[in-house]
Amino acid sequence: MASGYIDDFAAFISASPSSYHAAAEVARQLVAAGFAAVDETEPWPVPEPGVPQRGVIVRDGAVVAWAAPADVEPGTPFRIVGAHTDSPGFKLKPRPTTGAAGWLQAGVEVYGGPLLNSWLDRELELAGRVVTSDGTEHLVRSGPLLRIPQLAVHLDRGVNNEGLVLDKQRNTQPVWGVGEAQVEDLLAEVVAVGGVLASEIAGFDLVTADTQPPRVFGLDGSLLAAGRLDNLSSVYAGLLALLETAGNDGGPAPGHISVLVAFDHEELGSESRSGASGPILDDVLSRIAGATGADGDALRRAYAASWCVSADAGHAVHPNYQEKHDAVNRPIAGGGPLLKINANQRYATDAHGAALWARLCGAAGVPYQEFVSNNSVPCGTTIGPLTATRLGIRTVDVGVPLLSMHSARELCHVDDPRWLSAALGQFFAGA
Known part of the structure; x- marks a missing residue:
């Protein structure tokens, strides 16, 4: 191998x-x-x-x-x-800090043609570039921060027989904590580890990525998942x-x-x-x-x-x-x-x-x-x-x-x- x-x-x-x-x-x-x-x-x-x-x-x-x-x-x-x-995946929208029902959420837009259901219930990070007001570009990644939670089977009894249908807007907005969107700042969490102040960010191109590392598995270690x-x-x-x-x-x-x-x-x-x-x-x-x-x-x-x-x-x-x-x-x-x-x-x-x-x-x-x-x-x-x-x-x-x-x-x-x-x-x- x-x-x-x-x-x-x-x-x-x-x-x-x-x-x-x-x-x-x-x-x-x-x-x-x-x-x-x-x-x-x-x-x-x-x-x-x-x-x-x-x-x-x-x-x-x-x-x-x-x-x-x-x-x-x-x-x-x-x-x-x-x-x-x-x-394929999701890209962060402008004014990305959103929320509902006490949850903090991220406003994301579908990027390309992902298999939407495969992104459910995974610990995701945001990664890409931010540009500060002086035009300087910084590469950043947040580490595990987001998750798109699936509806429990108890609340969707027909899902296994009738199939899962996801609305690209309503059902794909990830959670990243609890609190009020007016108080918290998602961008501040993303750039905190990179030494960039959220107040300095004038533009960003940030996408989601699964944080589970690549894994070799299967008979004789013949398969790679990533x-x-x-x-x-x-x-x-x-x-x-x-x-x-x-x-x-x-x-x-x-x-x-x-x-x-x-x-x-x-x-x-x-x-x-x-x-x-x-x-x-x-x-x-x-x-x-x-x-x-x-x-x-x-x-x-x-x-x-x-x-x-x-x-x-x-x-x-x-x-x-x-x-x-x-x-x-x-x-x-x-x-x-x-x-x-x-x-x-x-x-x-x-x-x-x-x-x-x-x-x-x-x-x-x-x-x-x-x-x-x-x-x-x-x-x-x-x-x-x-x-x-x-x-x-x-x-x-x-x-x-x-x-x-x-x-x-x-x-x-x-x-x-x-x-x-x-x-x-x-x-x-x-x-």
Whole structure:
């Protein structure tokens, strides 16, 4: 089993309760491995002849890192691993301190498409960023503070037979104490451990996160349960692949520029300045190319020769709902990462992408399996088609098979994330 990888991955999950924390943690590990933190507001560093270049930027809850080899020149293509840092849940509303019937509550708004019932009766924290009146940004997390309590079965006798239906406004507001909303201040509780005064906060982006740590369990410790496997499983796999191929102990592979991009706001449709529909990836790639002296034609030639592996979690066949899956293509947990295919281009994989993924997994010595949807159960989409559409870069969609996707706590086999990282490592290595 992949105990070392899973231990490190679990630590990454625990350090990343929000997209802002995840982006910061990726950058922290890369800087520790020799990548230079680059400021987007400053001129881009010009590569020194014969010297590899490594850099990383953080834009809000997104992060982009790159490793350019010593032989970089105008028109050098890119090999990009794309993922996303955000996960479904709840986001704190303005004027968040509310309450009723003697309980203190938090005003929250549904973020993305969470499985609402999975968030009930869990000890939650608030995590993200606050911005003080002078414009300074602070990352904060409250620790266990909130809980969305379910109605007792004695007061809802039909719930087990008729099903649980939750009103997104009325039934999802968590409690965090007892008292009067006019007296208490939820933000003060959130920032108290961070040394920020609530009176100084001028803005905030705070989301809920389950505080139960990742847990390995099951037969031979083969299963991993954790929050945010969608899509920190891909973020960490790409991070480790980049560290192992371009970190302090090795140089970037020749012939291409390795890029890791972890976008924010994928769960909302990616339409933001830090999302896959926004300009962030094009901004970074064009500035990297521009620093080599590439003009517009050289950049387009680079794009035409580039690849993107869009890595996002997918579905394993659920044993209790087998009819929801395709009758023939039936990926299992522990069967290897998924090659995600969709005739309607909800995934960007084509025949060339399938051939690339087969080659990468073969070079890494790991299995893989195809995923397609049941025709009666339309699938979601990823950053893959968005990247292919915006930049014209050939893209293939892959990911780790999960159960309980979009639950507060998802499930995977311990081998699949490690195998995904190994295949991505071969991608960065030039296989």
